[in-house]
Amino acid sequence: MSRFSVLTALILLSSFAPLSQAQSLVRTAASGGDDPQATLGGSLSYGTVDMPSTLNPFVASSLSDANFINILLPALMSFNSTTLKDDNYAALSSTVSKDGKSITYKLRDGLKWSDGQDLNADDVIYSAQLHSRADINSRYASSFLLNGKPITWTKVDNTTVRQTLPSLDAVALDLATWPILPEHIFRPILEKDGAAGVLNAYSIKTPPAQIVTGGPFTVVSYKIGEELQLRKNPRYFVKDAKGRALPYLDQVVFKKYADPNALLAGFLAGQVDVYQPRQVEEVAAIRRAIDSGSIDATLKVNAGASGVVSTLHPNFQQKDPVKAALYRNVKFRQAISYLVDRDTIVKVALGGLGKPLYGPITSGNTRWYDPNAYVEGQSKFSFDPKKAAQLLSELGYKKKNAQGLLVNARGQTIKFTILASSSEAVQKSGGQIVVDDLKAAGLDVTLSVVDNGSVVTPAIRNFNADGTRNFDWLFTDFGAQADPPTRRNLYNLDGAAHIYNLAQRGQKRPAKVDAWEVQLDKYVFTGLGTLDQDQRFKIYSDFQKTAAKYLPYVYIYSPSINVAYRNRVQNTQDQLNKTVSGFQGSQNAFMGENINYLDTIFVKGK
Amino acid sequence: MGRAVKHVRRNRLALAATVFLGVMYFLAAFADFVAPYGESEAYYRGAIVRTYAPPAQLHWRDPRTGGFTRPFVYPLTQERDPSTFELVYKEDMARPFPVQFFVQGTPYVPFPLSLIPEGWRQATGFQPQVSWHLFGVAKPALVQLWGADQLGRDVFGRILFGARITLTVGIFASLLTLLIGVVVGGISGFYGGIVDDVCMRLVEILITIPSLFLLLALRAVFPLDAKSSTVFFIMILILGLIRWGTIARVVRGQVLSLREEEYVQAARGLGARDGRIIFRHVLPGTISYAIVSLSLLIPSFILTEAGLSFLGLGISEPNSSWGLMLASAQEGGIQTFVSRTWLLVPGLFIFLAVLAFNFLGDGLRDAFDPKARK
Numbered sequence A: 001m002s003r004f005s006v007l008t009a010l011i012l013l014s015s016f017a018p019l020s021q022a023q024s025l026v027r028t029a030a031s032g033g034d035d036p037q038a039t040l041g042g043s044l045s046y047g048t049v050d051m052p053s054t055l056n057p058f059v060a061s062s063l064s065d066a067n068f069i070n071i072l073l074p075a076l077m078s079f080n081s082t083t084l085k086d087d088n089y090a091a092l093s094s095t096v097s098k099d100g101k102s103i104t105y106k107l108r109d110g111l112k113w114s115d116g117q118d119l120n121a122d123d124v125i126y127s128a129q130l131h132s133r134a135d136i137n138s139r140y141a142s143s144f145l146l147n148g149k150p151i152t153w154t155k156v157d158n159t160t161v162r163q164t165l166p167s168l169d170a171v172a173l174d175l176a177t178w179p180i181l182p183e184h185i186f187r188p189i190l191e192k193d194g195a196a197g198v199l200n201a202y203s204i205k206t207p208p209a210q211i212v213t214g215g216p217f218t219v220v221s222y223k224i225g226e227e228l229q230l231r232k233n234p235r236y237f238v239k240d241a242k243g244r245a246l247p248y249l250d251q252v253v254f255k256k257y258a259d260p261n262a263l264l265a266g267f268l269a270g271q272v273d274v275y276q277p278r279q280v281e282e283v284a285a286i287r288r289a290i291d292s293g294s295i296d297a298t299l300k301v302n303a304g305a306s307g308v309v310s311t312l313h314p315n316f317q318q319k320d321p322v323k324a325a326l327y328r329n330v331k332f333r334q335a336i337s338y339l340v341d342r343d344t345i346v347k348v349a350l351g352g353l354g355k356p357l358y359g360p361i362t363s364g365n366t367r368w369y370d371p372n373a374y375v376e377g378q379s380k381f382s383f384d385p386k387k388a389a390q391l392l393s394e395l396g397y398k399k400k401n402a403q404g405l406l407v408n409a410r411g412q413t414i415k416f417t418i419l420a421s422s423s424e425a426v427q428k429s430g431g432q433i434v435v436d437d438l439k440a441a442g443l444d445v446t447l448s449v450v451d452n453g454s455v456v457t458p459a460i461r462n463f464n465a466d467g468t469r470n471f472d473w474l475f476t477d478f479g480a481q482a483d484p485p486t487r488r489n490l491y492n493l494d495g496a497a498h499i500y501n502l503a504q505r506g507q508k509r510p511a512k513v514d515a516w517e518v519q520l521d522k523y524v525f526t527g528l529g530t531l532d533q534d535q536r537f538k539i540y541s542d543f544q545k546t547a548a549k550y551l552p553y554v555y556i557y558s559p560s561i562n563v564a565y566r567n568r569v570q571n572t573q574d575q576l577n578k579t580v581s582g583f584q585g586s587q588n589a590f591m592g593e594n595i596n597y598l599d600t601i602f603v604k605g606k
Numbered sequence B: 001m002g003r004a005v006k007h008v009r010r011n012r013l014a015l016a017a018t019v020f021l022g023v024m025y026f027l028a029a030f031a032d033f034v035a036p037y038g039e040s041e042a043y044y045r046g047a048i049v050r051t052y053a054p055p056a057q058l059h060w061r062d063p064r065t066g067g068f069t070r071p072f073v074y075p076l077t078q079e080r081d082p083s084t085f086e087l088v089y090k091e092d093m094a095r096p097f098p099v100q101f102f103v104q105g106t107p108y109v110p111f112p113l114s115l116i117p118e119g120w121r122q123a124t125g126f127q128p129q130v131s132w133h134l135f136g137v138a139k140p141a142l143v144q145l146w147g148a149d150q151l152g153r154d155v156f157g158r159i160l161f162g163a164r165i166t167l168t169v170g171i172f173a174s175l176l177t178l179l180i181g182v183v184v185g186g187i188s189g190f191y192g193g194i195v196d197d198v199c200m201r202l203v204e205i206l207i208t209i210p211s212l213f214l215l216l217a218l219r220a221v222f223p224l225d226a227k228s229s230t231v232f233f234i235m236i237l238i239l240g241l242i243r244w245g246t247i248a249r250v251v252r253g254q255v256l257s258l259r260e261e262e263y264v265q266a267a268r269g270l271g272a273r274d275g276r277i278i279f280r281h282v283l284p285g286t287i288s289y290a291i292v293s294l295s296l297l298i299p300s301f302i303l304t305e306a307g308l309s310f311l312g313l314g315i316s317e318p319n320s321s322w323g324l325m326l327a328s329a330q331e332g333g334i335q336t337f338v339s340r341t342w343l344l345v346p347g348l349f350i351f352l353a354v355l356a357f358n359f360l361g362d363g364l365r366d367a368f369d370p371k372a373r374k
Helices: A003-022 A061-070 A119-132 A172-176 A183-200 A260-268 A279-291 A320-327 A328-338 A340-348 A385-394 A425-440 A452-461 A514-528 A533-550 B004-010 B012-029 B118-124 B155-189 B193-206 B211-221 B227-244 B242-257 B262-269 B274-310 B322-331 B339-369
Strands: A044-047 A077-080 A085-088 A093-097 A102-107 A152-157 A160-164 A219-223 A227-232 A251-254 A297-305 A309-314 A354-356 A415-421 A445-449 A471-477 A554-566 B057-063 B068-073 B076-080 B087-091 B100-108 B130-136
Touching: A003 B130, A003 B339, A044 A260, A044 A554, A061 A219, A061 B262, A077 A172, A085 A093, A085 A172, A085 B012, A093 A172, A102 A119, A119 A152, A119 A160, A119 A297, A279 A297, A279 B068, A309 A340, A309 A425, A320 A328, A328 A533, A328 A554, A340 A425, A340 A554, A415 A425, A415 A452, A425 A445, A445 A452, A445 B100, A445 B227, A452 A471, A452 B211, A471 B227, A514 A533, A554 B100, B012 B155, B012 B339, B155 B193, B155 B211, B155 B242, B155 B274, B155 B322, B155 B339, B193 B242, B211 B227, B227 B274, B242 B274, B262 B274, B274 B322
Parallel strands: A044 A251, A415 A445, A415 A471
Antiparallel strands: A077 A085, A093 A102, A102 A160, A152 A160, A219 A227, A227 A251, A297 A554, A309 A471, A309 A554, A354 A554, B057 B068, B076 B087, B100 B130
């Protein structure tokens, strides 16, 4: 060949080379991918009380199972805990159509599974089909339905897929975070053994070499119920800013501990690298160990605000019609809110590790929390027994009888029971404080500590023949979703977690609803029905105002997030950003709030 | 009986045990008077805050003269150390508060009258209240001899109030169990045949019932607003009604051999009715086993009560019982052993009570044992 054509060929060839690299996901500085001190290699030890019972994403029954699986399998999009938005993961880009009803995802080129096979649109479509199948009944099946109607996934070409929605949804990208599985592994299994074979694959007994992964790690070994060892996946498609293949870590080890106390002891003994203390006692123990030099670690208290919402709420469908009418009266609920001494509860029951809460969204949801929505006297009712007395007297309870209880004109007292779960220490101690204040105000209240599974759950779910339920008031903590902040099943009229006024099975709404409940339900839908961020913020701000004013739940506190880790661990969330988010990235949710990107975590020294 | 008492008196351990139990029952009865503060008198807010306060430091020496003086305490200030996150209590040495005896304090309904149920007292308006306490100090100082729990309640007082539940439940439930077990075992062993078969099969069914799940299921059956003390007593009743099985079996075995004794045949020959033979002649022979059983059952029920409290099935706040206090201590995690050891005192008392009942049972058994007669 002439020199000229060789040169041309070389130039042409070299112009293709960068193309294959451009398809990797690059972790930027914000995600820990640009740390000059980052070193490859090393091992991270993580302690857990719940070990996985399966590595099969269809079968995974608990949140912790799902979280393990998310470390192993890729997805099109992945949740970013800092921005509270979904980022591209296996997808290179996502394009939303003008009407918002279809999203086209371009997959990255050159993606590979851990066994070297290509990862392309066929895998995505096949996984979508498996997740949607009724006989497989996948844990992620709800990601393929929008308001009961199916979402379809179609292949456009080898690296492009399209998600078609029945209606516009502002959080549709979140519906692309389900795990993608290798078609070349699962198609033969489905054809040979059917759905049962698919459900039995990737179990904890499957030899690790047969578990093909596409995420940052693969399985090395699993001593069932004791220890799970993961090893770096050399074919992972994510790189750091310098172009090195991630993850930095060579190995991650998950160790089982019998209970949180044992786990804390393990952390204090240096057996695990990361711990998330929740109680002030744990914080003090870690502080003591650090100060005495027995572990080389960092402890940050109030590193972030959690999304967890702790509430006290009534039963609108109480058997006794007098009680039901009273609980449905917004003034009564506001009076109760005036009688909850949130500051003391945070100080005594939480040891200061929390913040008072007055509405449905905590300050930890930096995207949607609107502090201006909470106006004292209108949508914020902080501890003030005098105002409570005034509201109660407006309800007719003006005088106190011989026992010091408020009575109305007919001589009736306000008598009810608050249920607290026997396994929740804060509900028990905080509950005592609430009951003391309610009694001082003249209400005949008792705190009833009962077992959660056998008493509380039936009390919530079981209806009497006339459509009423039997409990009075109940302490309940709700986990939170970053987006939509209204949580899909909490404020909907037909939501399964709409427990203060619950729809019976098969009903679209509870028997009796008030206008403000309908309004809250409307906000859930309208908030999802537009892609305009400013409009969504306004909707969610109105949502907060309404919920905080009408108090379907008397909001009490949200716990703080505290993090502790041995100093060898680098690039944790608190090191990368000022605050730690209370919302879990689906990819690394298992590691706790402080690890947002497991693939950019590295360890210094031994 | 007199001989038994003499026997116990000679056995030092049994004597010590009896004295201890007697003192505990006495203190439990007069807990309102002996304890300086009420059962649920909490100090977690306002001028006096005593969350997890350590045991009160009694001072005996006058700071100025250095000589001995009547004991006094200082009020405490509380703050949470911002770096170690531990609660720090400092004594405010400005003014000493001497411990006084026979002081006026929180009002209460005195002992024999407090046995009348609350409901009856409220209905008739009969609320005789007195305020005398054995000892106390003027506010804002508090004399919490054994520290305070998370809500600032006096542990010493709650131990005494808790003793009421723990000790009475132990005795009554055990007696119930023993009574049923001995009677059924006696009848079953004496008659044999069909009666024996039916009784023993019933016993076997009862023994297989998992009591924990039964109690959890029962609690679900109760109305949600049932008072915790009502629920608790019924739980104990149910437990008493399940546990007689083992006793019945052993008593039956003993009765099988005892009924062949000569004195039994003599009584039969003299025309005594069956009932009289069983209760007057046969069962007294099982008394040694019965006493041992009783002395083992009482601790077993005490520990059961403690266990139920962990599940929220026992006595619940704001009332106190030793089991409940231990459950709360457990929730404190490692810190309970490291910095708040006074919260484990209820465990010490459970241990001592169980030990005392065991020694007493040993002593009584030796006393009643016909073979040990000198």
